[in-house]
Amino acid sequence: xxxxxxxxxxxxxxxxxxxxxxxxxxxxxxxxxxxxxxxxxxxxxxxxxxxxxxxxxxxxxxxxxxxxxxxxxxxxxxxxxxxxxxxxxxxxxxxxxxxxxxxxxxxxxxxxxxxxxxxxxxxxxxxxxxxxxxxxxxxxxxxxxxxxxxxxxxxxxxxxxxxxxxxxxxxxxxxxxxxxxxxxxxxxxxxxxxxxxxxxxxxxxxxxxxxxxxxxxxxxxxxxxxxxxxxxxxxxxxxxxxxxxxxxxxxxxxxxxxxxxxxxxxxxxxxxxxxxxxxxxxxxxxxxxxxxxxxxxxxxxxxxxxxxxxxxxxxxxxxxxxxxxxxxxxxxxxxxxxxxxxxxxxxxxxxxxxxxxxxxxx
Amino acid sequence: xxxxxxxxxxxxxxxxxxxxxxxxxxxxxxxxxxxxxxxxxxxxxxxxxxxxxxxxxxxxxxxxxxxxxxxxxxxxxxxxxxxxxxxxxxxxxxxxxxxxxxxxxxxxxxxxxxxxxxxxxxxxxxxxxxxxxxxxxxxxxxxxxxxxxxxxxxxxxxxxxxxxxxxxxxxxxxxxxxxxxxxxxxxxxxxxxxxxxxxxxxxxxxxxxxxxxxxxxxxxxxxxxxxxxxxxxxxxxxxxxxxxxxxxxxxxxxxxxxxxxxxxxxxxxxxxxxxxxxxxxxxxxxxxxxxxxxxxxxxxxxxx
Numbered sequence: 001x002x003x004x005x006x007x008x009x010x011x012x013x014x015x016x017x018x019x020x021x022x023x024x025x026x027x028x029x030x031x032x033x034x035x036x037x038x039x040x041x042x043x044x045x046x047x048x049x050x051x052x053x054x055x056x057x058x059x060x061x062x063x064x065x066x067x068x069x070x071x072x073x074x075x076x077x078x079x080x081x082x083x084x085x086x087x088x089x090x091x092x093x094x095x096x097x098x099x100x101x102x103x104x105x106x107x108x109x110x111x112x113x114x115x116x117x118x119x120x121x122x123x124x125x126x127x128x129x130x131x132x133x134x135x136x137x138x139x140x141x142x143x144x145x146x147x148x149x150x151x152x153x154x155x156x157x158x159x160x161x162x163x164x165x166x167x168x169x170x171x172x173x174x175x176x177x178x179x180x181x182x183x184x185x186x187x188x189x190x191x192x193x194x195x196x197x198x199x200x201x202x203x204x205x206x207x208x209x210x211x212x213x214x215x216x217x218x219x220x221x222x223x224x225x226x227x228x229x230x231x232x233x234x235x236x237x238x239x240x241x242x243x244x245x246x247x248x249x250x251x252x253x254x255x256x257x258x259x260x261x262x263x264x265x266x267x268x269x270x271x272x273x274x275x276x277x278x279x280x281x282x283x284x285x286x287x288x289x290x291x292x293x294x295x296x297x298x299x300x301x302x303x304x305x306x307x308x309x310x311x312x313x314x315x316x317x318x319x320x321x322x323x324x325x326x327x328x329x330x331x332x333x334x335x336x337x338x339x340x341x342x343x344x345x346x347x348x349x350x351x352x353x354x355x356x357x358x359x360x361x362x
Numbered sequence: 363x364x365x366x367x368x369x370x371x372x373x374x375x376x377x378x379x380x381x382x383x384x385x386x387x388x389x390x391x392x393x394x395x396x397x398x399x400x401x402x403x404x405x406x407x408x409x410x411x412x413x414x415x416x417x418x419x420x421x422x423x424x425x426x427x428x429x430x431x432x433x434x435x436x437x438x439x440x441x442x443x444x445x446x447x448x449x450x451x452x453x454x455x456x457x458x459x460x461x462x463x464x465x466x467x468x469x470x471x472x473x474x475x476x477x478x479x480x481x482x483x484x485x486x487x488x489x490x491x492x493x494x495x496x497x498x499x500x501x502x503x504x505x506x507x508x509x510x511x512x513x514x515x516x517x518x519x520x521x522x523x524x525x526x527x528x529x530x531x532x533x534x535x536x537x538x539x540x541x542x543x544x545x546x547x548x549x550x551x552x553x554x555x556x557x558x559x560x561x562x563x564x565x566x567x568x569x570x571x572x573x574x575x576x577x578x579x580x581x582x583x584x585x586x587x588x589x590x591x592x593x594x595x596x597x598x599x600x601x602x603x604x605x606x607x608x609x610x611x612x613x614x615x616x617x618x619x620x621x622x623x624x625x626x627x628x629x630x631x632x633x634x635x636x637x638x639x640x641x642x643x644x645x646x647x648x649x650x651x652x653x654x655x656x657x658x659x660x661x662x663x664x665x666x
Binding site: 142160 | 396436440443444449450454455462465468579583586590626627629633634640641645647650663
């Protein structure tokens with residue numbers, strides 16, 4: 001007896017909705033096993049990790065704060081992955097966006113007026129887009145593998161940030177700590193809904209909804225999907241693969257850069273040697289868990305944000321290493337990818353007898 | 363001075379060389395495993411942990427190889443049996459490896475490691491310059507060269523190598539001829555995992571004998587780039603690995619010479635060099651097209 005994949009005639013709609021749920025369930029089961037192996041009560045662990053963050057006001061707010069950059073970056077990455085452009089350097093685009101967005105509050109702190117914040121967000125988006133265009137241009141111009149170049153630029157961006165906050169951008173009144181000056185009020189993203197969340201959250205949801213409409217209803221959305229599934233068919237329709245590579249990278253970079261600027265302006269209020277707990281990489285999981293669909297990504301962003309808060313929760317309450325968060329994130333991506341197979345294929349059990357029976361019919 | 367530089371280049375190049383040769387075999391079979399970084403870091407932490415617990419460097423190395431293979435088996439099941447997207451699955455492997463290694467390694471932070479024994483041949487090892495450079499390395503340095511020779515011979519001079527390349531270049535035809543594409547690829551992926559695990563063990567047992575979180579620092583990715591640099595030819599991987607080894611130790615020696623360059627710029631050189639090299643190689647269509655496995659990254663599901 002063995003298992004065999006049989007291609008479905010068409011995508012299974014039911015599985016497309018079910019597979020992320022199955023994946024999350026399997027991940028929770030694996031997490032329970034990990035808790036047991038490390039000598040902790042698995043039920044308490046699961047509760048602290050997945051449920052408790054949702055029961056308290058402060059942790060709910062923290063979850064929204066973490067979900068915001070994940071959703072925004074994930075939306076941009078979805079456009080890349082849908083069109084078969086493998087941008088895995090969002091972490092670097094996030095950082096460079098944050099640097100561009102910080103030019104005004106760090107170098108021109110006296111520039112304080114109503115235009116400060118909009119300009120910062122604009123600069124952030126431009127910075128992220130420019131950084132993302134490097135691997136895109138190298139791909140279109142020299143046919144260079146964008147996976148490796150976009151990833152290498154993550155390390156370069158991190159070192160650039162490190163250099164700036166330790167060197168030229170260090171706070172002159174900051175006792176030599178490696179951090180920039182604190183942003184002025186005009187450069188700080190305000191809180192909304194009675195302080196429940198930063199303005200970043202509604203901006204992010206709005207962008208995700210717009211993107212969902214663009215992908216589903218417009219010619220550009222059609223182009224993105226066609227070029228991903230069949231570049232040959234797309235080229236007959238007059239779509240340019242190179243143009244789309246540049247477009248999708250620039251868009252993903254701009255959204256990551258915007259997320260970076262909103263993070264330093266809202267959550268951190270200054271530049272530090274490290275400004276992201278791996279948002280750019282976690283957003284890759286968010287994009288896949290959300291089925292590369294902006295609305296799905298909003299939900300997936302909250303699921304992955306939970307893993308950050310839950311990771312801290314189990315660390316302080318049970319003494320489990322908070323690295324368990326990244327283990328669970330990695331497992332989740334594995335299960336999502338494995339379950340996606342069920343959308344395109346049916347799994348059939350083949351026994352010796354049934355194969356010989358089939359043969360006798362022929 | 364030159365001798366000291368050369369010695370650090372050798373230790374910096376060896377893990378890159380081992381990991382890249384393994385990945386080269388994987389890619390020659392038509393599979394792109396982007397999880398090298400994850401397998402390598404798992405090898406590093408398991409190798410260190412086992413060596414530390416047992417007091418034996420060799421056991422650590424063996425455990426690291428097993429860890430790399432276990433990780434690669436996970437990848438193989440997903441991409442071969444469940445036909446999952448290879449790029450995404452490789453990324454998942456890296457994310458998982460970094461997380462798992464951090465969790466396992468937490469108990470070993472700051473614990474002093476043990477050095478791998480170094481070769482000693484009377485007379486030869488005593489020679490000035492040649493002694494330290496050629497006859498006083500640890501066993502893995504010599505093993506890395508044996509590995510390259512075996513892979514180069516195996517790929518191009520044996521039947522197994524021919525089948526492996528056939529599977530990577532045209533899996534449809536190889537399947538029609540009766541070769542099991544899945545089995546060949548599974549074996550190649552396991553070999554790649556073993557090499558990545560070994561490379562990781564070299565980092566935590568020889569390069570810097572200690573465990574530091576994220577200690578691979580992108581070396582797995584650079585190994586992937588080296589395969590492209592070498593245009594899928596084993597002997598060229600040696601040149602690439604030593605070139606990159608040299609670039610990555612530049613930081614160390616430039617600081618000793620007190621050049622007035624920001625250390626962050628020097629640290630970013632290996633990554634910038636990788637990009638530059640990838641551009642130069644991929645711009646040369648003839649070079650890349652000749653040796654790139656034609657089925658690289660394409661999923662295989664047999665028709666009936």
